[in-house]
Amino acid sequence: MDVAVDDQAVSEIFRVLDLTGVLANAVLGGVIARRERLDPIGFVVLATLTGLGGGLIRDTLLQAGPPVALTDPTYLLTALAGAAIAYVVRVEGRAWDGTWPVVDAVALGCWASVGAQRTLDVGLGWLPAILLGTITATGGGLVRDVVLRRVPGILGGGTLYATSAIAAAGTQVTATAVGYPVAGSLVALAVGAGLVLLARRRGWMLPD
Amino acid sequence: MDVAVDDQAVSEIFRVLDLTGVLANAVLGGVIARRERLDPIGFVVLATLTGLGGGLIRDTLLQAGPPVALTDPTYLLTALAGAAIAYVVRVEGRAWDGTWPVVDAVALGCWASVGAQRTLDVGLGWLPAILLGTITATGGGLVRDVVLRRVPGILGGGTLYATSAIAAAGTQVTATAVGYPVAGSLVALAVGAGLVLLARRRGWMLPD
Amino acid sequence: MDVAVDDQAVSEIFRVLDLTGVLANAVLGGVIARRERLDPIGFVVLATLTGLGGGLIRDTLLQAGPPVALTDPTYLLTALAGAAIAYVVRVEGRAWDGTWPVVDAVALGCWASVGAQRTLDVGLGWLPAILLGTITATGGGLVRDVVLRRVPGILGGGTLYATSAIAAAGTQVTATAVGYPVAGSLVALAVGAGLVLLARRRGWMLPD
Numbered sequence: 001m002d003v004a005v006d007d008q009a010v011s012e013i014f015r016v017l018d019l020t021g022v023l024a025n026a027v028l029g030g031v032i033a034r035r036e037r038l039d040p041i042g043f044v045v046l047a048t049l050t051g052l053g054g055g056l057i058r059d060t061l062l063q064a065g066p067p068v069a070l071t072d073p074t075y076l077l078t079a080l081a082g083a084a085i086a087y088v089v090r091v092e093g094r095a096w097d098g099t100w101p102v103v104d105a106v107a108l109g110c111w112a113s114v115g116a117q118r119t120l121d122v123g124l125g126w127l128p129a130i131l132l133g134t135i136t137a138t139g140g141g142l143v144r145d146v147v148l149r150r151v152p153g154i155l156g157g158g159t160l161y162a163t164s165a166i167a168a169a170g171t172q173v174t175a176t177a178v179g180y181p182v183a184g185s186l187v188a189l190a191v192g193a194g195l196v197l198l199a200r201r202r203g204w205m206l207p208d
Numbered sequence: 209m210d211v212a213v214d215d216q217a218v219s220e221i222f223r224v225l226d227l228t229g230v231l232a233n234a235v236l237g238g239v240i241a242r243r244e245r246l247d248p249i250g251f252v253v254l255a256t257l258t259g260l261g262g263g264l265i266r267d268t269l270l271q272a273g274p275p276v277a278l279t280d281p282t283y284l285l286t287a288l289a290g291a292a293i294a295y296v297v298r299v300e301g302r303a304w305d306g307t308w309p310v311v312d313a314v315a316l317g318c319w320a321s322v323g324a325q326r327t328l329d330v331g332l333g334w335l336p337a338i339l340l341g342t343i344t345a346t347g348g349g350l351v352r353d354v355v356l357r358r359v360p361g362i363l364g365g366g367t368l369y370a371t372s373a374i375a376a377a378g379t380q381v382t383a384t385a386v387g388y389p390v391a392g393s394l395v396a397l398a399v400g401a402g403l404v405l406l407a408r409r410r411g412w413m414l415p416d
Numbered sequence: 417m418d419v420a421v422d423d424q425a426v427s428e429i430f431r432v433l434d435l436t437g438v439l440a441n442a443v444l445g446g447v448i449a450r451r452e453r454l455d456p457i458g459f460v461v462l463a464t465l466t467g468l469g470g471g472l473i474r475d476t477l478l479q480a481g482p483p484v485a486l487t488d489p490t491y492l493l494t495a496l497a498g499a500a501i502a503y504v505v506r507v508e509g510r511a512w513d514g515t516w517p518v519v520d521a522v523a524l525g526c527w528a529s530v531g532a533q534r535t536l537d538v539g540l541g542w543l544p545a546i547l548l549g550t551i552t553a554t555g556g557g558l559v560r561d562v563v564l565r566r567v568p569g570i571l572g573g574g575t576l577y578a579t580s581a582i583a584a585a586g587t588q589v590t591a592t593a594v595g596y597p598v599a600g601s602l603v604a605l606a607v608g609a610g611l612v613l614l615a616r617r618r619g620w621m622l623p624d
Contacts, residue, residue: 246571
């Protein structure tokens, strides 16, 4: 038991971080839609795919009921809000360039942790938990890139993005195995987010 | 209650329209396969994706049992018939050019309405119902375009295709909310099909 | 009843062939990753998609619980082993060129047979069984090609690959219909693998 941690508070924190990640990634989808000169539907498609795609793939593979993104309306509304923001505001410049990487890193750690835990909760093992944690964190970007006919960033050339998700999901799995799922999720989040930021700052990449 | 409308008759009409849409879209998939000089397997793949893809994605996300396209053999047989027609007959010329837009518009309205209602029947809310209605109507073409490495038409540049699906699904959701799901489905169909045809005729598009 | 065949032994044989197919296809995914100069994550992504993609799509569509690739850890471990082999060893030269086509052909027959039978076991009909048998055998390669932005091989130009899967799945369905599912799976495997090898050797292709 996680006696040292307030479970309810951590769960609340993760929900906020999760939705912040959806919003930020939906805005990113919209920013890409603007760059590609798409119409409003294009904004919605890219924002939804980027913000919710990873979770949708995870929940579809888990087969434990309809995806959270469909049962909890907050997710879809948040993704649509992201699309609207990117459509109305020209999201660029220093504020975005300074904020986005941090929000993105936190979202990655949060999603990897949540995805791994949800897989364990359904009764699957540690290996699928790491896989689905990683898919939760990176799947949306992958699908968006495929739809846009780009080489998906996850295939290489980036700075430890998937690797950080694997590390975060692995931390979550380990923490749950030793009996501290809730406290562990905070550590997993920190590991994932920290590694993404460090790798980006220092240009760390995997060797070919 | 829909006292003014014969539920059974409407349900029968929708099944016919639904399958007509599958056939027409499967033929379209086959026409594209011919243009790309694919072999018979290519015809079947593109016909199946175009005719059944949207419903398959919807049912996979809903997680309420295997997709209708797999449990009701009529769907697969219809899609295969479409592939066969496009393979044997050179589907082109005035008859096709005159018929296709109308059949396509009716299919869009029908699929959006059916997809939205099915989502509501599973117990999900109005927002996922509109999303899945739209995916039912446009998902097959999206997947086909991605497999063919084209920029999916839904991302922009078309004439209110996804917008019409959203309008039809929204009409269905509204009609069900006020207690007229069956009569409403006829209105939703008319809204979706009418908007597609109007937009195509007048060249209406969304602004960038 | 299959009185003439030892069910347990056949089931054991199929498991070994199935996993051999996963390994060989995962190695192929890794070989492609090396050719594209991807980093280790790229190896894992392509190996997993190629080795497990078809089964994942099948199980997701069947909606009869989480995919086997997630519930049985042997599958994921085998796919990762394939990625690791392709990363460490330069898999090329005569040994690979001689072995790969045979292993690939056996995997195709095995996957088509297993996929068709699993669909029947869930209670679906012969047509979806043939479709999902074919998807099991060819879906991984299709998804991998789409992610890599290649024209999927299944769309045409190849030598009876999907056709052989259809033949194997059809054999399995027929054998089950006449009451010999287990003995039939050996025939289905032989039909699928034999046809792939024959077609490759003789350059058989479908007409446009």
